[in-house]
Amino acid sequence: MRNESILVVDDAPEIRFSMSEVLRHEGFTVDVACDGQEAIDKSSKNFFDVMITDLAMPRKDGMEVLSFLKEHSPETICIIITGFGTIHGAVEAMRQGAFDYLTKPVKLEEVIITVDKALEVRELRRENRSLRQELRDIHGFERIVGASKAMQEVFELVEKVAGVDSTVLITGESGTGKELIAHALHYKSEREDGPFVPVNCAAIPEGLLESELFGHEKGSFTHAISTKIGRFELANKGTIFLDEIGEMSSALQVKLLRFLQERQFERVGGVKTIHVDARIIAATNIDLEEAFQKGSFRDDLYYRLNVIPIHIPPLRERPEDIPLLIQHFLLKFCSAKRTCVEGMEENAIRCLESYDWPGNVRELENIIERMVILSNGPIITVRDLPNRILKSSGKLTAGDLSMATLPIDGLSLNSAVGSLEKTLILQALEQTGWVKNRAAKLLQMNRTTLIEKMKKQNLMTLNPEGVK
Ligand SMILES: Nc1ncnc2c1ncn2[C@@H]1O[C@H](COP(=O)(O)OP(=O)(O)OP(=O)(O)O)[C@@H](O)[C@H]1O
Ligand SMILES: [Mg+2]
Numbered sequence: 001m002r003n004e005s006i007l008v009v010d011d012a013p014e015i016r017f018s019m020s021e022v023l024r025h026e027g028f029t030v031d032v033a034c035d036g037q038e039a040i041d042k043s044s045k046n047f048f049d050v051m052i053t054d055l056a057m058p059r060k061d062g063m064e065v066l067s068f069l070k071e072h073s074p075e076t077i078c079i080i081i082t083g084f085g086t087i088h089g090a091v092e093a094m095r096q097g098a099f100d101y102l103t104k105p106v107k108l109e110e111v112i113i114t115v116d117k118a119l120e121v122r123e124l125r126r127e128n129r130s131l132r133q134e135l136r137d138i139h140g141f142e143r144i145v146g147a148s149k150a151m152q153e154v155f156e157l158v159e160k161v162a163g164v165d166s167t168v169l170i171t172g173e174s175g176t177g178k179e180l181i182a183h184a185l186h187y188k189s190e191r192e193d194g195p196f197v198p199v200n201c202a203a204i205p206e207g208l209l210e211s212e213l214f215g216h217e218k219g220s221f222t223h224a225i226s227t228k229i230g231r232f233e234l235a236n237k238g239t240i241f242l243d244e245i246g247e248m249s250s251a252l253q254v255k256l257l258r259f260l261q262e263r264q265f266e267r268v269g270g271v272k273t274i275h276v277d278a279r280i281i282a283a284t285n286i287d288l289e290e291a292f293q294k295g296s297f298r299d300d301l302y303y304r305l306n307v308i309p310i311h312i313p314p315l316r317e318r319p320e321d322i323p324l325l326i327q328h329f330l331l332k333f334c335s336a337k338r339t340c341v342e343g344m345e346e347n348a349i350r351c352l353e354s355y356d357w358p359g360n361v362r363e364l365e366n367i368i369e370r371m372v373i374l375s376n377g378p379i380i381t382v383r384d385l386p387n388r389i390l391k392s393s394g395k396l397t398a399g400d401l402s403m404a405t406l407p408i409d410g411l412s413l414n415s416a417v418g419s420l421e422k423t424l425i426l427q428a429l430e431q432t433g434w435v436k437n438r439a440a441k442l443l444q445m446n447r448t449t450l451i452e453k454m455k456k457q458n459l460m461t462l463n464p465e466g467v468k
Helices: 013-025 036-045 062-072 084-095 108-139 149-162 178-187 206-214 250-262 288-294 299-305 319-337 346-354 360-374 387-392 413-431 436-442 447-456
Strands: 005-009 029-033 050-054 077-082 100-103 168-171 196-200 239-243 264-266 273-275 279-284 308-311
Touching: 005 013, 005 036, 013 029, 013 108, 029 036, 036 050, 036 062, 050 062, 050 108, 062 077, 062 084, 077 084, 077 108, 084 100, 100 108, 149 178, 149 308, 168 178, 178 196, 178 239, 178 279, 206 250, 250 264, 250 299, 288 299, 319 346, 319 360, 346 387, 413 436, 413 447, 436 447
Parallel strands: 005 029, 005 050, 050 077, 077 100, 168 279, 168 308, 196 239, 239 279
Antiparallel strands: 264 273
16 A cells, blocks of 8 residues: 555546556555546645646646646646647646656556656655755754854844855854854855855865866876866855865965856866856955965955955854853753753853853864763753863862972961961852852852851951841
8 A cells, every 4th residue: 555646637538547547556546537627626625646647638738737736736746648649748748847748558557667756756855855954954044143242243244145146255263153154154045955065275285176176187187087076066056165265375366266257267187168156155264364465365366255254253252152152052962962961050151251262162062062971960060161261260170279389398287278268268259249158159068167167267257248
């Protein structure tokens, strides 16, 4: 038994009969219609996976059925039956979206083969569509978070320019999200169904970059054993993303400039001029303006690339994005690793906000991933943070505390420990505005113990504003 349903439409009863018999025998659910009007009526009431229809019929003909399906039931696959005199009609029907045609006298085994082929193609198309949707979900805008004014401005700019074909130059330090923005630009544009082709100009050896970008003809150099299609050609109807453009050699910069001006090139060793319709997005983490002043980057190429500049500020300049990013990555890694971390305590978030993030969002992402794996409880605490972050936020680590050296003439251990204790208690009180409950939590002890220690250290009278 098969799940699919088929409607056989023909004004000749013997064709309706033989075709529906053979399809039923294959396990399909089959219905019949004796002309185009009946076919339209039936498919307005029920969905058919496949419709096999004659072209010339009374009342409404096959072409009318086809255009009805296109508008009202685009998922139905249409196969045309054509007589000797209507072959032109079949060609026209294919042009209008029919899947295939069968010629009279119809061979019944051919009907089965064509229906199976049609269903297979439809399945592939559906898969393709869902994969594309998945890609859109992965690379779409929804995955980019940022509450800061600076990032909101970046998002607005992306919205505005995604639809136009102008060249975009994305600048920003390493790990700020340049590639993410490039993807979003592609998946928000009309080219979204076309390819997104990334080229990392710094990762491909200088000698190979030209053939990687422009392709080469067989035999054009020693190792060119076959013709290679370059990335520009592969990006036709899509977007090419030239990452780390500042690393490109000056010889290649000239060739790129020509491509940007004329949108055409020749493969290495080739004579045929190839035209490509691709949108260019470039990215760099170096200051290109400075590079062209120093002479390592062509100024004409810089101006060609810098049609629409998008600058992504470093994370340290937008700490207000950090809580949102933490939340975003916690969700991401908890579902990916099937662990359950519910959140992060305020203090830990404050530490992350005051760190200066030389590796930007990528560094934050990596830290969260590590903490999700290593965390012992449902809430990530200051203790789970890496030492470099604790240190830079002025926090003492267990390692720092063990760094004290014993003076040559010795010291009173009790008073040394006492004074360290006093310093840390004071810091905790100051950080928490003298709210003892919170200070006790910071020092990982209960409130009564803290009060006892404060009494011992003569700190009770220091409470500045009478805070509890
Ligand atoms: N605003 C953001 N929201 C969510 N994730 C982000 C954001 N910015 C960056 N990321 C994540 O941080 C990581 C680094 O981003 P990306 O690779 O786009 O940076 P880049 O600027 O291209 O870095 P590089 O210059 O090193 O190539 C990626 O995993 C990306 O998903
Ligand atoms: Mg990148």
